[in-house]
Amino acid sequence: MNPQTIREGYNFAYLDEQTKRMIRRALLKAVAIPGYQVPFGGREMPMPYGWGTGGMQVTAAVIGQNDCLKVIDQGADDTTNAVSIRAFFRDLTGVKTTERTEEATLIQTRHRIPEKPLQAGQVLVYQVPIPEPLRFIEPSEVETRKMHALEDYGVMHIKLYEDIAQFGHIATAYAYPVLVNGRYVMDPSPIPKFDNPKMDNSPALQLFGAGREKRIYAIPPYTDVKSLDFEDHPFEVQTWKQCCAICGSTESFLDEVIMDDQGAHEFICSDTDYCRERMASQEMPV
Amino acid sequence: MNSIALQAGFKDAVTDAQQVFRSLLKVMSEPGVIEQLDQSGALETLCPAAFSTCLALLDSTTRIWLAESFNSDSVSKNLSFHTGCHLTRDLSEADFVLCRADQLPALDQLKLGSAEYPDRGCTLLVQVAQLSDMALPGATQLTLQGPGIPDQRSLSVVSLPTTLISYLTARPDPFPLGLDIVLLADNVATAIPRTTRVEVN
Amino acid sequence: MYVAVKGGEKAIRAAHELLAKVRRGDTREAELSVSQVEQQLPLAVARVMTEGAVYDPELAALAIKQSAGDLVEAIFLLRAYKTTLNRFGICEPINTEGMQIERRISATYKDLPGGQVLGPTFDYTHRLLDFSLMAEGEISEPSVADIGSSAEMPADPVSVEPVSKVLEILEREHLMVSETDHQREPSDITRDPITYPADRSARLQSLVQGDEGFLLALGYSTQRGYGRNHPFAGEIRIGEVEVSIVPEELGFEIEIGTIQMTECEMVNGFTRHRDGEVKFTRGYGVGFGQCERKAMAMALVDRSLQAADYDEEVVSPAQQEEFVLSHCDNVEAAGFVSHLKLPHYVDFQSELELLRRIRAAEQSDSAKETN
Numbered sequence A: 001m002n003p004q005t006i007r008e009g010y011n012f013a014y015l016d017e018q019t020k021r022m023i024r025r026a027l028l029k030a031v032a033i034p035g036y037q038v039p040f041g042g043r044e045m046p047m048p049y050g051w052g053t054g055g056m057q058v059t060a061a062v063i064g065q066n067d068c069l070k071v072i073d074q075g076a077d078d079t080t081n082a083v084s085i086r087a088f089f090r091d092l093t094g095v096k097t098t099e100r101t102e103e104a105t106l107i108q109t110r111h112r113i114p115e116k117p118l119q120a121g122q123v124l125v126y127q128v129p130i131p132e133p134l135r136f137i138e139p140s141e142v143e144t145r146k147m148h149a150l151e152d153y154g155v156m157h158i159k160l161y162e163d164i165a166q167f168g169h170i171a172t173a174y175a176y177p178v179l180v181n182g183r184y185v186m187d188p189s190p191i192p193k194f195d196n197p198k199m200d201n202s203p204a205l206q207l208f209g210a211g212r213e214k215r216i217y218a219i220p221p222y223t224d225v226k227s228l229d230f231e232d233h234p235f236e237v238q239t240w241k242q243c244c245a246i247c248g249s250t251e252s253f254l255d256e257v258i259m260d261d262q263g264a265h266e267f268i269c270s271d272t273d274y275c276r277e278r279m280a281s282q283e284m285p286v
Numbered sequence B: 001m002n003s004i005a006l007q008a009g010f011k012d013a014v015t016d017a018q019q020v021f022r023s024l025l026k027v028m029s030e031p032g033v034i035e036q037l038d039q040s041g042a043l044e045t046l047c048p049a050a051f052s053t054c055l056a057l058l059d060s061t062t063r064i065w066l067a068e069s070f071n072s073d074s075v076s077k078n079l080s081f082h083t084g085c086h087l088t089r090d091l092s093e094a095d096f097v098l099c100r101a102d103q104l105p106a107l108d109q110l111k112l113g114s115a116e117y118p119d120r121g122c123t124l125l126v127q128v129a130q131l132s133d134m135a136l137p138g139a140t141q142l143t144l145q146g147p148g149i150p151d152q153r154s155l156s157v158v159s160l161p162t163t164l165i166s167y168l169t170a171r172p173d174p175f176p177l178g179l180d181i182v183l184l185a186d187n188v189a190t191a192i193p194r195t196t197r198v199e200v201n
Numbered sequence C: 001m002y003v004a005v006k007g008g009e010k011a012i013r014a015a016h017e018l019l020a021k022v023r024r025g026d027t028r029e030a031e032l033s034v035s036q037v038e039q040q041l042p043l044a045v046a047r048v049m050t051e052g053a054v055y056d057p058e059l060a061a062l063a064i065k066q067s068a069g070d071l072v073e074a075i076f077l078l079r080a081y082k083t084t085l086n087r088f089g090i091c092e093p094i095n096t097e098g099m100q101i102e103r104r105i106s107a108t109y110k111d112l113p114g115g116q117v118l119g120p121t122f123d124y125t126h127r128l129l130d131f132s133l134m135a136e137g138e139i140s141e142p143s144v145a146d147i148g149s150s151a152e153m154p155a156d157p158v159s160v161e162p163v164s165k166v167l168e169i170l171e172r173e174h175l176m177v178s179e180t181d182h183q184r185e186p187s188d189i190t191r192d193p194i195t196y197p198a199d200r201s202a203r204l205q206s207l208v209q210g211d212e213g214f215l216l217a218l219g220y221s222t223q224r225g226y227g228r229n230h231p232f233a234g235e236i237r238i239g240e241v242e243v244s245i246v247p248e249e250l251g252f253e254i255e256i257g258t259i260q261m262t263e264c265e266m267v268n269g270f271t272r273h274r275d276g277e278v279k280f281t282r283g284y285g286v287g288f289g290q291c292e293r294k295a296m297a298m299a300l301v302d303r304s305l306q307a308a309d310y311d312e313e314v315v316s317p318a319q320q321e322e323f324v325l326s327h328c329d330n331v332e333a334a335g336f337v338s339h340l341k342l343p344h345y346v347d348f349q350s351e352l353e354l355l356r357r358i359r360a361a362e363q364s365d366s367a368k369e370t371n
Helices: A017-032 A053-062 A080-093 A141-150 A154-167 A193-199 A272-283 B013-029 B048-057 B073-083 B162-170 C009-024 C034-040 C042-052 C057-066 C071-083 C166-172 C200-209 C212-223 C292-304 C321-327 C330-341 C345-370
Strands: A068-073 A106-110 A123-127 A178-180 A184-186 A205-210 A215-219 A225-227 A254-258 A265-269 B063-066 B096-100 B123-127 B130-132 B140-145 B153-158 B180-185 B188-192 B197-200 C100-105 C232-245 C254-272 C278-288
Touching: A017 A053, A017 A205, A017 A215, A017 B013, A017 B048, A017 B180, A053 A080, A053 A106, A053 A123, A053 A205, A053 A215, A053 B013, A068 A080, A068 A272, A080 A106, A080 C009, A141 C321, A193 A225, A254 C345, A265 A272, B013 B048, B013 B180, B013 B188, B048 B073, B048 B096, B048 B123, B048 B180, B048 B188, B063 B073, B130 B180, B130 B188, B153 B180, B162 B197, C034 C042, C034 C057, C042 C057, C042 C071, C042 C200, C042 C278, C057 C071, C071 C330, C166 C232, C166 C254, C200 C278, C200 C292, C200 C321, C212 C292, C212 C330, C232 C292, C254 C292, C278 C292
Parallel strands: A068 A106, A106 A123, A123 A205, B063 B096, B096 B123, B123 B180
Antiparallel strands: A178 A184, A178 A225, A205 A215, A254 A265, B130 B153, B140 B153, B140 B197, B180 B188, C100 C232, C232 C254, C254 C278
């Protein structure tokens, strides 16, 4: 740790020790009850609610001097919010930061899971806006808590089936609900459903923080995570006819980039580290 | 008046607490994995792993119940001094219960939370004689399965009380209720949360 | 090759420099000092302290200056600052009956002990722009004798004697439900998130920090019939109150200072209570500094949220506890609305892909039908 990088007068990782302990106790319960939303006394952070305060509080409670931190937003290390959060932790902890997925011990993410499979020992922290998967069907917390308690997820299946009746598809393309360890229906945060299969039996620990809604939840490593579906409408992920215009990948999640006013577009990898590494390996002399 | 000797806690309160927590997070999310936990020394009969766990998790918002052998003036004064935690004699309101393997309280008295709030259940800290991932002589050999465990994991515990063994194999409280158990021995720890299916070999 | 526009630290820094420039305005004008804000915009300071949940006029003024007058932003700055503060202790309950009255009015009695003290108020001002304020000049001091409205009563703006509470007069006559101390540890919403149904202490804490505009609109909606509760402004008082603590090592109370507060107690429609008695009901509002509109709105909403206590049917937004409490915080609300500005292109891409797929499937279906 380089003490010069820690802003004077602030605690390591910003939060005071009592707040960290409270979050840590909530995290231990969260991993013990996979997919269950643990209420916690979320605090105001120096960034607005909705901008990743939940993820930041989890990261602040977990991070230590030996960690190497990666922060991504939309899969990219260089989007403004990722840059801003990374700078925040670099300044307030002095830990090493990286853009390389395999180098990171701790990854805070908004809206993506890295393309490169995560390893045992890595911790992925998700920023979560609305932790309750049933919220868009039932606005009352009292009611949704009851549904989780009774394992009463009928409404969710009805909603998904209504989509099929109306559109021929389940009309949820991101924040696609999953069933964790065969018990709790969980919101995976607004990742594209493309990323859902990566959550299943991952060797990495996955932690979720919702600051404004004051909830923490978790998926331990090697835990069953199943995307909800129907026998006649099995879960499937997005595919593209195009490949990445930069690295040529046909396996990664692609972002559409508008090229001109006529709407011509190209597709590029959303995971900037993945794309960069593919380019680097292509440039290697044979 | 007896003056009670205060013992040193963590050397570096911020770093040590974070490291102990990371180890506890590791064992709670990967049941049966054994982690080193020696950021503090022992506190009387409390092993270093048990004292470190207390220092990392307890504060003025938590209530702990201590089994008889740990409930000395020195232990309670030191715990209050370092953490500010509340000691309770009412099992049903304890957030943490700390006991030696041979002094397990009645498990059906512990706080369980509710189906709506299963996180409000108690965390049971049990100090045992020895822990290992290899079969120890005279130990109870457990096979663990469930979240956090690829396939299955073996755990060997010396002095695991029979009431705890039968609790773990019978799981009387249906999930999501259940006790989350941290086993502590000397300077190592492991955990068996409520999701773990336990078989005795 | 197209390179996606992505912001870096440089862009963020440049944006912040531009913001600083906008905040400073024309440099030919003297810079506004924090103490000018504190002294000359006291009502803005009061709102920021109340909703920011920190009583510190100087820091609130700093936040207002730093946020270029955006009060919701200033409230947020103060709240974020509060997170970093250590808690040294908990003060004794504040006794507003002992308030050094600067303003005190009751709409339920023409006159009463302690008198009607108008104090500094916008009430009865004619809302005509005062062009004389554009000319920088001294403002004439009001004469003390002019402030009291009731000629018979002493008109001292700072009454030294404690002034008894209007609602207690009604309580003594058994006409008003009593506020009872349940001797329970109050909730602390900064430590434990609210769970529903919330207890009254958690509810009141939430409402104190709640957005004035939101509570004003909800309070107003109850007056228009959405959860009507027949309010009378029983008493509004503004003034300094003492703050005391009991240090553990001393074991007795010591005063650590005074703060300015506004308190509103609303007398609401009577109802038959569970004990069989018919009594008026009540709503409570409070805040730091001079924040009368907020305190009144809060009192209206506090009463409408007591619907369950009086077996009233919950049919209107202002009566729905979870709805009100989970949406009243403007730091939470502003954050979540503003987060829509963050990139969402991955999710949007997912929707695009799905919509194209649905449309393609439907077009091929209709093509088949026409064949």
